[in-house]
Amino acid sequence: MATTVVMPQMGFDMQEGTLVRWLKQEGEEIKKGEAIAEIETDKAVIEMEAYISGVVLKTIVSEGSTVPVGQAIAFIGVAGEVIHEGKSAVKSEGQKPAVFQPKETEQSATPALSQIKASPLARKLAEENGITLEQVTGTGPNGRITKNDILAYATRVPAALHSEETSTLLAGATGGEIVPLSRMRQAIARRTAQSKREVPHFYITADVDMTLAMILRKQLNETLNGETKVTVNDLIVKACALTLAKFPVFNGSFEDDHMRMNVGINVGIAVAVEQGLLVVSLGECRDRSVVDISKTAKEVVERAQSGVMREEDYTGSTFSISNMGMFDVDSFSAIIYPPQSAVLAVGTIRKQPVVREDQITIAQVMKATMSTDHRVADGAQAAQFLVEIKRVLENPVVMLV
Numbered sequence: 001m002a003t004t005v006v007m008p009q010m011g012f013d014m015q016e017g018t019l020v021r022w023l024k025q026e027g028e029e030i031k032k033g034e035a036i037a038e039i040e041t042d043k044a045v046i047e048m049e050a051y052i053s054g055v056v057l058k059t060i061v062s063e064g065s066t067v068p069v070g071q072a073i074a075f076i077g078v079a080g081e082v083i084h085e086g087k088s089a090v091k092s093e094g095q096k097p098a099v100f101q102p103k104e105t106e107q108s109a110t111p112a113l114s115q116i117k118a119s120p121l122a123r124k125l126a127e128e129n130g131i132t133l134e135q136v137t138g139t140g141p142n143g144r145i146t147k148n149d150i151l152a153y154a155t156r157v158p159a160a161l162h163s164e165e166t167s168t169l170l171a172g173a174t175g176g177e178i179v180p181l182s183r184m185r186q187a188i189a190r191r192t193a194q195s196k197r198e199v200p201h202f203y204i205t206a207d208v209d210m211t212l213a214m215i216l217r218k219q220l221n222e223t224l225n226g227e228t229k230v231t232v233n234d235l236i237v238k239a240c241a242l243t244l245a246k247f248p249v250f251n252g253s254f255e256d257d258h259m260r261m262n263v264g265i266n267v268g269i270a271v272a273v274e275q276g277l278l279v280v281s282l283g284e285c286r287d288r289s290v291v292d293i294s295k296t297a298k299e300v301v302e303r304a305q306s307g308v309m310r311e312e313d314y315t316g317s318t319f320s321i322s323n324m325g326m327f328d329v330d331s332f333s334a335i336i337y338p339p340q341s342a343v344l345a346v347g348t349i350r351k352q353p354v355v356r357e358d359q360i361t362i363a364q365v366m367k368a369t370m371s372t373d374h375r376v377a378d379g380a381q382a383a384q385f386l387v388e389i390k391r392v393l394e395n396p397v398v399m400l401v
Contacts, residue, residue: 002077003052007061009069010041010048010315012339013191016119017041018066019073024056030076037073038308042187043278046309055079068119118145125150125190151186184275192335199254200374203333204382208390210349210364216396220290232366233323234294236346237267238399239392241285244319247385251318253339254375260339268317268337269297271304278304279337281317290399325349331367341376344389345369 007017020038024030035047036056054076061073075083116133118126122145126133129150136153138145181189195201213235220230244251244265252261265286268279280300285293303309319341322334325348334345347367354363368389372382392398 002057002075002081002083003054004072005036005050005074005076007067007069007071007073008039008048008311010039010046010311011043013194014041014069016066016068019061019063020045021063022059023047024050026056026059027079028056030054030056035310041314042183043276044184044304044309044314045307046311046314049311050076052076055081057081057083066119116145117143119147122147122150125154129154147186182275184273184277188276191338195335195338199336199338201333201336201371202374202379202382203369203371204379204386205331205367205369206386206390208366208368209354209394210366213393213396214349214364216399224291228291228295228298230290230294231297232325232349233269233321234290234297235393235396235399236321236323236344236389237269237282237285237293237297238288238290239389239396240267240319240321240344241265241288242392242399243385243388245286246388247381249377249381250342250372250385252376253318253341254373255339259376262318264316264318266316266318268320268340269301270320270322270334271301273305273307278314279317279320280304280309280313281315283312283316320344321346325366331369333369334371336371336373341373342382342385343371344386345371 007019010017018040020040022037024034024036030036030050030053032051032053033049036050037048039046039048055078057075057077059074061067061071067073077083117138118133123133125131125147126136126145131150131153133145136145136149137143139149210232213232217230217232217235224230244267248261249259251265252259254260264284266281266283267285268281271278271280282288282293282296282300288296300309300313303313317337317340320334320337320343322332322343322345324332325346327348329347330350331347332345334343336343345368349364349366351362352365353360354365355361356363368386370382370386377385
């Protein structure tokens, strides 16, 4: 029996996706784990992998179409198999891809809310901004309300201004300019606002002596002889992974009246790209060596910066690190990346005088700031967690055993 392939949810807040390109065509064989299509989310273009082996019997969404999460986009099965869609049976051979669209319905002059055509993301944005759909004029196909229509109504700016392809700048009433936001910047705005609105953040900071860690890094890179280059961030990722294994609450997520405890320790790292910021995921970091983490991080960051990612690059991170040391920033507080419960923000490493055994000496010191969801942990727990990260980084041989 044919298996239905649906638009996946790549990220907990993803409501819809755009099918950019089919990587497998009708009639082609595909193996489980092979990429079948490229899907564009608010933040990136991601390769979607098939979750079953077989033959692509039929694609029912055309390239360029935007559909809700969970909607059927293709069928995979055995060659020549008959696909049953509703009451009709369609043979897979020789069929052209069709766009899957909802049935048209007549609307009265004042339609009920459920009859108004609007994308799932538009409905969510309207609810978040206190906008009723009856107030908005849709500019999509057959008057369908899009997210750009909601954004335009919320700011009283023509919807065309919010299009990614539009570069027009409008002079404001005060002589300023209104600049359209990219899809990624809109997504960042929504997610950070949601996090600060719904998650009770608190912050703690500690100085970490990175002198021995920097010596270890130098020794590793000399031994590797150019095979890869271990970064400071790779050491921080490993230290956080080991610490998360001891303090699993910081690897979990708050949900209503309970905690979801994640099994895998998947560390997300913030990556600056041209359009904004991405948090990419490094899976199962507890069991990876520092060198393996370094190689994987380099590959994932390169894919993020090229604009085409794999699904595992974008989803599944359970804890995040934001590093602004390369920008000569001493310290900062990061916003928690939902649905995670904590994020570690680290600054640059500076040589400064420290006291050791009543003697003043020079050490390489880095400031680390933890942002924690107060629903998940209290100050004492967060302090213990941060102190353990500090202990591992100050005794880096722990990361090699």
